[in-house]
Amino acid sequence: MKVKVLVTPKAAVLDPQGAAVRDAMQHLGMPEVESVRIGKYLEIEVGAGSADVESRLHGLCRDLLSNPVIEDYEIQPTNL
Amino acid sequence: MGAVNSLAGLKAEYVWHQEDSLSEYDAIILPGGFSYGDYLRCGAIARFSPIMSAVIKEAAAGKLVIGICNGFQILCEAGLLPGALVRNRSLRFVCEMVTVRVEVAASAFTRGCATGSLLRIPVAHGEGCYFADEETLRDLNGHQQVILRYADAHGKIVSSANPNGSVENIAGICNREGNVFGLMPHPDRACDTRLGSGDGATIFRSMAETLETLRAAAA
Numbered sequence: 001m002k003v004k005v006l007v008t009p010k011a012a013v014l015d016p017q018g019a020a021v022r023d024a025m026q027h028l029g030m031p032e033v034e035s036v037r038i039g040k041y042l043e044i045e046v047g048a049g050s051a052d053v054e055s056r057l058h059g060l061c062r063d064l065l066s067n068p069v070i071e072d073y074e075i076q077p078t079n080l
Numbered sequence: 081m082g083a084v085n086s087l088a089g090l091k092a093e094y095v096w097h098q099e100d101s102l103s104e105y106d107a108i109i110l111p112g113g114f115s116y117g118d119y120l121r122c123g124a125i126a127r128f129s130p131i132m133s134a135v136i137k138e139a140a141a142g143k144l145v146i147g148i149c150n151g152f153q154i155l156c157e158a159g160l161l162p163g164a165l166v167r168n169r170s171l172r173f174v175c176e177m178v179t180v181r182v183e184v185a186a187s188a189f190t191r192g193c194a195t196g197s198l199l200r201i202p203v204a205h206g207e208g209c210y211f212a213d214e215e216t217l218r219d220l221n222g223h224q225q226v227i228l229r230y231a232d233a234h235g236k237i238v239s240s241a242n243p244n245g246s247v248e249n250i251a252g253i254c255n256r257e258g259n260v261f262g263l264m265p266h267p268d269r270a271c272d273t274r275l276g277s278g279d280g281a282t283i284f285r286s287m288a289e290t291l292e293t294l295r296a297a298a299a
Binding site for chain 1: 120121124125128156157162163164166167168169170171209211212213245
């Protein structure tokens, strides 16, 4: 099965990449863009029949895929 | 490694990341570099190297651990130091000589300095912007854990002296117990005046003095 994970910078963390992209969008015809935040999107293929996928995935989201000090994560609802 | 070996009385050795013991060493240095290509986040994968369980064990036992640049990032990812290092505010890799002010001289890593003294040490990083939330910052400041801050040539903590956007100009912090220290500048690249500065040697000499003191106390 496919699992999708979104990792985004916390609101309090500076996102200079997002700010640079926001500026570019404003210059390229969308002055109404107010903010851009850049995160990561992971597509993870998991073999069928694995046990406790969701809880183990949450564990690895906290330990490896995101850093809870600076990022939030979200496991997108699929057919988990 | 060469930097440490160039200092009288000190001897450094490389330890392979697949090894799992550091018990024979007096102190541990996590050097700079781009472990695992900084994939995912800087230090995120390196912190799961087999050797890191030994680093965590020795740190908990009170051994001196210093993380330089990527080593600092790894120590934060491993939870041995609070906060995290993120992309430089300028989005540029910075490679230059900076000035840092010693905020706490009563540390295992800066005892050879006076509080307020200035060290010239180079930085070379793309993700050296130190971040910690307000509560963590209060804790760090309240417990004398901010050891180094970026300063101008007069020792003033100003944003123009901050090479990466680090919160409160923080360049180096230690843990509450004081035996784990992380910094973005490279003291290892400032151990010989012929390379522009010998100030970095003060950090390693301070560590050696601390070890001597500990040995004398144990004897």
